[in-house]
Amino acid sequence: MIEFGDFYQLIAKSPLSHWLDTLPAQLSSWQRESLHGKFKQWFNAVEYLPTIMPTQLDLKHSVSADVEQGAITDRQRDAINKMLRELMPWRKGPFQLYGTDINTEWRSDWKWDRVLPHISPLAGRTILDVGCGSGYHMWRMVGEGANLVVGIDPMQLFLCQFEAVRKLLGGDLRAHLLPLGIEQLPELKAFDTVFSMGVLYHRRSPLDHLWQLKNQLVNEGELVLETLVIEGDQNQVLVPGDRYAQMRNVYFIPSTQALIAWLEKCGFVDVKLADLNVTSVEEQRSTDWMTSESLPQFLDPTDISKTIEGYPAPLRAVLVARKP
Numbered sequence: 001m002i003e004f005g006d007f008y009q010l011i012a013k014s015p016l017s018h019w020l021d022t023l024p025a026q027l028s029s030w031q032r033e034s035l036h037g038k039f040k041q042w043f044n045a046v047e048y049l050p051t052i053m054p055t056q057l058d059l060k061h062s063v064s065a066d067v068e069q070g071a072i073t074d075r076q077r078d079a080i081n082k083m084l085r086e087l088m089p090w091r092k093g094p095f096q097l098y099g100t101d102i103n104t105e106w107r108s109d110w111k112w113d114r115v116l117p118h119i120s121p122l123a124g125r126t127i128l129d130v131g132c133g134s135g136y137h138m139w140r141m142v143g144e145g146a147n148l149v150v151g152i153d154p155m156q157l158f159l160c161q162f163e164a165v166r167k168l169l170g171g172d173l174r175a176h177l178l179p180l181g182i183e184q185l186p187e188l189k190a191f192d193t194v195f196s197m198g199v200l201y202h203r204r205s206p207l208d209h210l211w212q213l214k215n216q217l218v219n220e221g222e223l224v225l226e227t228l229v230i231e232g233d234q235n236q237v238l239v240p241g242d243r244y245a246q247m248r249n250v251y252f253i254p255s256t257q258a259l260i261a262w263l264e265k266c267g268f269v270d271v272k273l274a275d276l277n278v279t280s281v282e283e284q285r286s287t288d289w290m291t292s293e294s295l296p297q298f299l300d301p302t303d304i305s306k307t308i309e310g311y312p313a314p315l316r317a318v319l320v321a322r323k324p
């Protein structure tokens, strides 16, 4: 059983306390009814990992932890590597943990480098990361001095990857991942910054998603939105057919101008386009830790400006906006 008691205690005397009206019941029914067939195997790998207090820890420029040579044995280092491999595929990272370099499908650190210069300083803030994956960016938020980082993601493998990394980072309690979708959250109105990165195009109702994000923010809070966009004017939105870059669950890919209009329609102000970037095959690719096909196979081999379905290749925008 994954224990969420530490989190409940942490929020009991905070502006998030009213979440306790619904959250414990939601998470205990999740543990009773919705566990993935492989959850036990993943959870055992997490349980088997030691909680280590790193003497070398970097969350500011990477997510890496180690101890001096000789402080743990080579056998212990091999066991850590083996348990982390039990949690494959690793999509978001990379992580450097006690001699194991988890070379993930995505260079999530490159996305962070594009986002960080454009957002309000995170020091002291209470943060929600919607669709946080393995939690890579959550640790980088902790590295920027966040007070508390809450990530939500319904994928149970990612929860186990997050808990594995947490143990190897010394059991740090400034970050918590809850196995929930955004639609399961009440209107908390309690986060200083809300991140939604790589989620909007997976939502069937993108304006509802923007409203849900706004409802998590305090007044004057900041939204950091990263999503796929297309070139075009305010009236252009791509609704792909069966698949986009081989993904089945892609619904709306707006132009940047349309996205700005959506944000303003939902009541956000000071909407700024911070970054626009064509995803490269160096940023998303198969690795030793994610061996399935990846972006190089999802692009047209004769014209990499298109996906294999003939749509514009992935172009990603970062927008920053304020809730008044």
Ligand SMILES: C[S@@+](CC[C@H](N)C(=O)[O-])C[C@H]1O[C@@H](n2cnc3c(N)ncnc32)[C@H](O)[C@@H]1O
Pocket (backbone or CB within 6 Å): 092, 106, 108, 111, 130, 131, 132, 133, 134, 152, 153, 154, 155, 158, 180, 181, 182, 183, 196, 197, 198, 199, 202
């Ligand atoms: C493309 S990944 C992005 C991960 C990370 N935020 C990043 O930018 O690298 C999208 C993530 O959103 C999660 N997701 C999908 N539907 C969601 C929902 N309804 N609520 C929250 N997260 C969701 C997926 O499980 C997946 O981990």
